[in-house]
Amino acid sequence: MNSQDTPHRSVHHAPDRRALLRGSLAGAVALGGVALGSAPASATPLTPKNSGASGTPHLPHRPTTAAEALRELAAGNQRWRTFRERHPDETPAVRASLTSGQHPFALILGCVDSRVPPELVFDQGLGDLLTVRTAGEVLDEAVLGSVAYGVLELGIPLVVVLGHQSCGAVRAAVEADLSGDRLPAHIQYLADQISPAIDRTKEGDARVDATIDANIRAVRTRLTAEPDLAARIASGALTVVGARYELTTQLVHRVA
Template identity: 35%
Template structure:
């Protein structure tokens, strides 16, 4: 196939084998000393998974420290990407209005391919969207981001069945609830973390396209958690 200290430098290896990144792959992000120039432009050159990770690490450090650059948001950028998109990352996250990947990763128009659904649950449409971004847009990383105080996860912890199609959404989250029910600590946050990890593992298990891209070293997958107050994204081991 043709392929073109909060947020820690862990990459999921081929087929979700966790392991620390080598020091020469990704450097820890340092908080900026002063605000950078507004609306900086970032290159769309093809990136490796490690380079894509570093862009997300750096962007989250800027956002969390209050030094967001708001890159790639100019009129010229809009005109440029109208001809075609080349996102370097896929982010699957919740539909919660407080959780906006372009903001907490400090990215701009055309930088990340975002898929949002309550509880970042998987179905064929979501998996197909990820496959499109990996196979045709050549995104180098896929990040599944759960978040603090997720309402969908909190509802899945209850015994309610949910009205209409809400029940099917809750049932997709409940395996993580069962897996984490005996863990010490906050039950909702434990389930948030467990659900993000489980979703990240299910993506290649459900998609030969993504599985093959991981095996070839073209893409890596993360599970992560976003903190609503601090603005920090933590990768989950």
Template identity: 40%
Template sequence: MSNSEWTPESVWQSIIRGNRRFVEGKSAHPRQNEGRRQELTHGQKPKAVVLACSDSRVPVEIIFDQGLGDIFVIRTAGEITDLSVLASLEFAVDGLGVKLVVVLGHESCGAVAAAKSALDGGDLPGGFQRVLIEKVTPSLLAARKDGQHTTDEFERRHVQEIVNHIVDRSPEISSRLDAGEVGVVGLRYRLSDGLAETVVTQGVSENPLP
């Protein structure tokens, strides 16, 4: 399927189907041959952009069973955003024409755990690592305000807050979302079984596959 034929919903289905193959141990490893490599020397047309945590246990293309050039990946610890991340997301949507924006958190996230530790006992890391705490803490405070207190709830809420932040801060993504040209989803990857569970969706169905 060419990039022009993809829709937000069909990309969403492709991502979830790939994750199901990965969970079931049936990964197809698509579009990873020499022909695909040669094709990509002329440019890229990924179908999705994924803002993921930098955790080494969450390799984006592998867990979604996607090929070379299929996903534009941005990785930061705790999938936190700054101006360069927002600019990269807008480039993917505007410059590359992706149809789906994905925020990918995960089970046992160190950034969320560090923020929780700072809230509970005032333990703050030194140097620039403190930025991680500053960026993640608002999500945990919002979760606690709503009566959410478990680590799993914190991780899901952080994904949701990052999704909301991206849509609120990026007029480019927001306008395309309103026009039905882009979908935005938040997922939490479970290290224990490999499943990417849905946290929040905007512009696409909540359950794309039966």
């Protein structure tokens, strides 16, 4: 659906007491960088996974290696940011095939932010991605167990830690660190998990922006240190990468 086809909806503003968690978009920095994977920005979109050469529907071929998965995600993100989405893998045949099992080709550990849904950002469909979402990509036992399930039980070859520009959870952690104030209820837990990544060499919005990248790196590092995941990485069966979504350009790019 193109943007002109999308109905306008009224926006309800959150109460002021939530302003710390939401964060502000003002002054957000859009980073440069290459697109996720090896596909260039001008890459030709992949052949639709739901149609063969004759246009007849068939079950999708899913990437089986991390390199193939990265190329598919890069091509999907290119479609998304150029408004050429295909919304693949929604046909009756695909839906019927998924009743007997699933074989997602990538696991996306992303933020709960409503502006960064992985299936839309990468233009993927049913059964393509296993998604785990927490504010600020924060890890806990449930999240680690979910990632382990995708890798160890479903054989997923690629895990992407996906942060994003103007992350409210990161801003909340940075501002709480500056003020010394405690955040409400379980939100403080999120700030406590993010705070080790705070880049105190920067000021203002630059500190928030740098901390977003540092947090992505920290989460990726922790995942790669998990013994079961580390063993898969060492064998070449798993790749874990950090990436970032820019709200201003809709580009996903790697975070080294």
